[in-house]
Amino acid sequence: MATCGICKVRKIDVNAERMRGFCDECSDRTGIWWSIESIPPLRPVKPCVRCNHPQLVRSLMRETRGYGNGSVVAPMGLAYDVTEFWGNPTANDRAPQGAVVAYACLQCGFTELYTWLPHLVPIGPQFGTEIVDVSTSLDAGPFR
Ligand SMILES: [Zn+2]
Ligand SMILES: [Zn+2]
Structure with missing residues (x-):
């Protein structure tokens, strides 16, 4: 075993x-709910975009809530599921949606954040999320 x-x-x-x-x-x-090895690569395999250093630290981002015996360490989510609690919509802090994974350059510390399974993140005002679609404004943009 x-x-x-x-x-x-x-x-x-x-x-x-x-x-x-x-x-x-x-x-x-x-608060390590998934081993870091089980999360697929989320970032293109290339050196630091700032200083070109080839080594980075990859980390499952976590957050803490509460104090002392009541404290909780859990993965940081891009959003949280919302459930009814005594008739009130309440964020479920045990249900992060879209784990946030950081890649930090070992030389300069520049850090990039990526979300694992972003297509599963719920969208709506109750989740604090919205879709931003730039495809319709690309043709008229100032960088054309
Ligand atoms: Zn153990
Ligand atoms: Zn760097």
Whole structure:
């Protein structure tokens, strides 16, 4: 049986644990819900656009909420699912939609952000998202 890739102690036996390589406890406490290796490349394979350095750090962006025992570390989402809570639309902080992955240049620190599975991000005012389509204005733009 495989062992958790974070604590190196607990056995991982359920399917979800095996897929990410971490036990539920570690995944919950670190906010690493998916192993970085399981996320496909999101950035074109090229050096830093600013200084041309060939090495970058890739990171699953996370955020923390709350304090002390009530704090939560979770992946940062481009948006959050919204559910009804006592009749009120409420962002579900356990349901980030579109994980944000950063690529930071090891030399100059310039950082690019990419969203994993952007086509699955919900669109609407309740999610704080909208579609920006520049295809109709390209022909009349000043850079033509
Ligand atoms: Zn663990
Ligand atoms: Zn750089």
